[in-house]
Amino acid sequence: MTDRYQSLIQNPIAQFLVKNIGLPNPPELERWRGSGPLVDGTVLLGGTDDGIVLPQLPTTLKHAGIDTTTVRAEGRRYKGLVFDATGIDSTQGLVAIQQFFTPVLRQLAPSARIVVLGHLPDRTGTTGAAIAQRGLEGFVRSLGKEIGANGSTANLVYLTQESRDAVDATLQFLLSPKSTFVDGQVIRIGTTELTSVDGPTDPRKPLAGKVALVTGASRGLGAAMARTLHRDGASIIGLDVPPLQNDLAALMAELGGSSIIADITTEDAPATIADQLRDGVDVVVHNAGITRDKRLKNMKPENWDKVIDVSVGAPQRITDELLNRGLIRDGGRIIGISSIAGIAGNNGQTNYGTAKAGVIGFVQDLAPRLTDRRITVNAIAPGFIETDMVKTMPIGIREAGRRLSSLSQGGQPVDVAEAIAWYCHPGSGAITGNVVRVCGQGFLGA
Numbered sequence: 001m002t003d004r005y006q007s008l009i010q011n012p013i014a015q016f017l018v019k020n021i022g023l024p025n026p027p028e029l030e031r032w033r034g035s036g037p038l039v040d041g042t043v044l045l046g047g048t049d050d051g052i053v054l055p056q057l058p059t060t061l062k063h064a065g066i067d068t069t070t071v072r073a074e075g076r077r078y079k080g081l082v083f084d085a086t087g088i089d090s091t092q093g094l095v096a097i098q099q100f101f102t103p104v105l106r107q108l109a110p111s112a113r114i115v116v117l118g119h120l121p122d123r124t125g126t127t128g129a130a131i132a133q134r135g136l137e138g139f140v141r142s143l144g145k146e147i148g149a150n151g152s153t154a155n156l157v158y159l160t161q162e163s164r165d166a167v168d169a170t171l172q173f174l175l176s177p178k179s180t181f182v183d184g185q186v187i188r189i190g191t192t193e194l195t196s197v198d199g200p201t202d203p204r205k206p207l208a209g210k211v212a213l214v215t216g217a218s219r220g221l222g223a224a225m226a227r228t229l230h231r232d233g234a235s236i237i238g239l240d241v242p243p244l245q246n247d248l249a250a251l252m253a254e255l256g257g258s259s260i261i262a263d264i265t266t267e268d269a270p271a272t273i274a275d276q277l278r279d280g281v282d283v284v285v286h287n288a289g290i291t292r293d294k295r296l297k298n299m300k301p302e303n304w305d306k307v308i309d310v311s312v313g314a315p316q317r318i319t320d321e322l323l324n325r326g327l328i329r330d331g332g333r334i335i336g337i338s339s340i341a342g343i344a345g346n347n348g349q350t351n352y353g354t355a356k357a358g359v360i361g362f363v364q365d366l367a368p369r370l371t372d373r374r375i376t377v378n379a380i381a382p383g384f385i386e387t388d389m390v391k392t393m394p395i396g397i398r399e400a401g402r403r404l405s406s407l408s409q410g411g412q413p414v415d416v417a418e419a420i421a422w423y424c425h426p427g428s429g430a431i432t433g434n435v436v437r438v439c440g441q442g443f444l445g446a
């Protein structure tokens with residue numbers, strides 16, 4: 001899947017210009033094709049002696065069919081590197097990361113995945129350890145920028161002594177092509193009393209028996225989410241507005257799902273949706289969103305209100321109704337869709353930036369309130385993803401959105417959908433209150 005610029009630069013003259021005047025040269029990204037090994041190559045494992053995860057890694061990754069080694073061999077290419085840095089407790093100790101990574105970086109295969117495991121800095125107990133562990137974030141974000149040119153990514157997973165056994169599903173996601181557009185991110189496992197996860201499931205259908213509601217499901221990211229959750233075994237209930245009824249019906253027919261036709265901002269929408277989910281729901285993805293871009297000096301009040309209400313006002317009211325009526329099952333997943341505009345802000349998007357930052361406030365407030373029922377609440381913040389929404393952008397902004405990232409291209413809807421499926425996985429039960437960007441490490445924002 002390439003955009004127009006990617007196709008144009010394939011010819012020899014364009015390649016000459018790319019090399020000599022430094023035009024962006026987007027790598028071809030690998031995506032999960034639904035069969036074959038999760039990782040197409042060997043993963044090199046490393047870590048300090050007192051790392052709390054390294055001892056279990058060869059066994060758990062082998063269970064997932066991932067080939068690993070702890071010994072670097074000259075001349076060999078590695079599809080993944082995992083370094084357990086949880087034991088580093090001083091600034092001097094940080095040299096262990098440099099010693100592991102520097103010699104092996106020339107041996108990265110295309111689209112290789114790097115995962116650093118750290119200890120949640122505020123749970124370390126000493127200042128030296130907190131400094132060292134927080135330092136990992138700068139390391140991973142910088143490394144991601146160095147290795148993006150060949151489609152490789154680097155991410156950091158923080159955990160604790162209690163949550164270290166809850167990392168398998170996350171490692172499988174981050175090491176596989178499913179996370180192709182997740183880069184320079186920090187995932188926190190075990191920030192609440194949720195520290196363990198449900199037992200093993202059918203790896204091909206981890207969501208078998210679950211019911212998932214996706215709003216705005218007829219097209220774009222929502223349609224990809226519906227397809228991906230269905231692929232993983234969930235029964236899908238798609239929701240969209242009346243004008244898109246036929247599109248939604250066609251998709252639900254393809255997936256064997258059912259439709260709810262509603263504008264989520266109407267007063268009766270929460271009750272209508274709850275009535276149709278009377279048998280309960282396991283996954284709620286608040287994906288519906290709109291943009292009405294204008295600089296604040298030209299902003300119409302109705303465009304301010306509508307954008308905020310679709311993205312976060314209505315999701316709050318719908319979630320309240322579903323929780324009050326006990327319709328979200330224990331162990332459920334509530335997922336909000338934020339945006340990099342909600343993290344970094346964007347010119348002409350004060351309404352959208354406010355709405356999408358509000359989504360982060362929503363999930364972070366709700367997450368600790370639902371731990372007793374093992375319901376997790378997280379957000380995904382997409383960067384530039386190729387959908388109808390971005391087709392309306394002025395061309396200059398659109399090209400900048402595509403190229404200004406470590407991977408120098410836009411993502412595909414499936415990239416966001418795979419991240420949603422990872423949040424929904426039974427093995428992600430200790431991940432709550434997280435906001436993960438799916439943005440190819442876009443340079444906009446942190």
Ligand code: NAD
Pocket residue numbers: 215216217218219220221222239240241244262263264265287288289290310311337338339340381382383384385386387388389390
């Ligand atoms: P899209 O416009 O292609 O799809 C949005 C869907 O939401 C549509 O089906 C639409 O009918 C539905 N919707 C809108 N208002 C609704 C309402 N009141 N009630 C019910 N359904 C409603 O957009 P997309 O690009 O697929 O975006 C999906 C989500 O991802 C949105 O929340 C968007 O803000 C967010 N997002 C997208 C990008 C991107 O680059 N595409 C980046 C960041 C965030």
